[in-house]
Amino acid sequence: MFVDRNEELAFLEGLFTRQQPGTAQLALVYGRRRVGKTELLLHWARNSGVTFTYWAALRETADLQRKGLFAQILGVGEDSAPIHRSWPAMWKAIADLIQDKLHILILDELPYAADSDPAMLSALQHAWDQLFQNSRMVIVLCGSHVRVMETLLSRQSPLFGRMTAQWHLGPLPFSSLREFYPAWKPEERVAAYAIAGGIPAYLRWMDASRSLTENIRDVILNPGGMFLAEPAFLLYDEVREPKHYLAILKAVGAGCHTLTEISDWSFIPRTSVNVYLNTLQELRLIERQLPATLRPGERARSRAGRYHLSDPYFRFYFHFIAPFQEDKLDEPDEILQRIQANLRAFVGATAFEDLARQWVIQQGKAGRLPFVPQAIGSHWSSRVQVDVVSVNWNSRDILLGECKWGVEKVDRQVIRDLLETKTPLVLRDLPEMGEGWKIHHFAFARQGFTPAAKEEMKAAGGMLVDLSMMDELLGK
Numbered sequence: 001m002f003v004d005r006n007e008e009l010a011f012l013e014g015l016f017t018r019q020q021p022g023t024a025q026l027a028l029v030y031g032r033r034r035v036g037k038t039e040l041l042l043h044w045a046r047n048s049g050v051t052f053t054y055w056a057a058l059r060e061t062a063d064l065q066r067k068g069l070f071a072q073i074l075g076v077g078e079d080s081a082p083i084h085r086s087w088p089a090m091w092k093a094i095a096d097l098i099q100d101k102l103h104i105l106i107l108d109e110l111p112y113a114a115d116s117d118p119a120m121l122s123a124l125q126h127a128w129d130q131l132f133q134n135s136r137m138v139i140v141l142c143g144s145h146v147r148v149m150e151t152l153l154s155r156q157s158p159l160f161g162r163m164t165a166q167w168h169l170g171p172l173p174f175s176s177l178r179e180f181y182p183a184w185k186p187e188e189r190v191a192a193y194a195i196a197g198g199i200p201a202y203l204r205w206m207d208a209s210r211s212l213t214e215n216i217r218d219v220i221l222n223p224g225g226m227f228l229a230e231p232a233f234l235l236y237d238e239v240r241e242p243k244h245y246l247a248i249l250k251a252v253g254a255g256c257h258t259l260t261e262i263s264d265w266s267f268i269p270r271t272s273v274n275v276y277l278n279t280l281q282e283l284r285l286i287e288r289q290l291p292a293t294l295r296p297g298e299r300a301r302s303r304a305g306r307y308h309l310s311d312p313y314f315r316f317y318f319h320f321i322a323p324f325q326e327d328k329l330d331e332p333d334e335i336l337q338r339i340q341a342n343l344r345a346f347v348g349a350t351a352f353e354d355l356a357r358q359w360v361i362q363q364g365k366a367g368r369l370p371f372v373p374q375a376i377g378s379h380w381s382s383r384v385q386v387d388v389v390s391v392n393w394n395s396r397d398i399l400l401g402e403c404k405w406g407v408e409k410v411d412r413q414v415i416r417d418l419l420e421t422k423t424p425l426v427l428r429d430l431p432e433m434g435e436g437w438k439i440h441h442f443a444f445a446r447q448g449f450t451p452a453a454k455e456e457m458k459a460a461g462g463m464l465v466d467l468s469m470m471d472e473l474l475g476k
Contacts, residue, residue, distance in 0.1 A: 002043050004176045011167055012044040015138050025138045026128055026162055030149035031169030034201035037142050041106050052104035062117035066090045087123030095131040102136040110141050111148040125158040147282050171198030174474050181208045186471040188212050194351030197312030221332040231317050238283055248276050253318025257306040285311050292377035292389040348405025356388045356403050356444040359470050370440050371397035384425035401442035410445040412452040419460050
């Protein structure tokens, strides 16, 4: 099932019509494993009407890699393909074969080819300069090793300055979950989003014909399934010493968000923790968050940063499953009970707050907010924490939003707490104690609001947003 990806397909289609720097294109498409890169590129190529060649490098010798690639170009079995003893010789043979025809060449898992022969990238650079850049070739370089793929854009790379286009493929949006789980209720889709995010492979691994609870018990906690092996598999594929990275991920999953907390929990010195955290950020598995109320000039030197797991499944796994990893995975009922007891709070603190911020972003883009947001996130200090915060530093506008994922309607006291307690404390954390700032209040709730809560917010000129309103906007 191919879902969404309209922006990405438009980007790829545009490669055929670009005239700068020439008709030939050398594009980079990369993203974490399981995000759907190969499926996207094959869907685009098959529907383009253009002759294409798809080749995925394997962990094998350079001779075998060249033999496999040339076999794909010829459309024959590998046994029938000639052997080229060098990459320059093979690129010359490909150029002679394709000549000036419009042709898509997709080179997938490129880091495996570069590992087998370090001269591969230099040979590709020379081939681009001498053979392809004045042709009609559309060459797409693809790979899952995010750090390696991003180095192709650096000055140290032989391909520096040659790329004509690039696209980092991210997860699918929340709206895509409607197509994966058409019969599920909005709250079930939000919970699934908290567990699997927008990673297509994870969404396909779950069974749409079964309930979310059944999926957690029989699919995610299945000892022989893919979900339990996934975090270690991803790390072993990206780093050489995964045990230290696993320890840090477990620490963050257990609720440690500062350098000191992570270091103390994992028994790794702070200096080393910093190095591992930087790598995990490059892999987009961890992110360092800062309060949205920090002025732009203060963000780079602020010590208020907190580290969070940025991948939803990693958040779920290291919060609920990793603590039992050593001796309890053969007792899934005990883990399931813990998940059932704590899932509502987990969904509220992760996916629902994230979707509320996405709702604010979309409303801002549509011009339906009182101001244009410049920063969106949350706020925390020693005094107060607010779930959803958006700021415009020029107009001195700030949006303060409270999120509630409870099973009951939000009552008046929650609104009063936001208006009378949290707001003054946030203002104390703003420049000049918030003097002259315009405050806009919002509340987001799964089950909606009591009449008294609606009356309280209406009197304050704020806005109430329930799950159906969020699903209407974000679920399209």
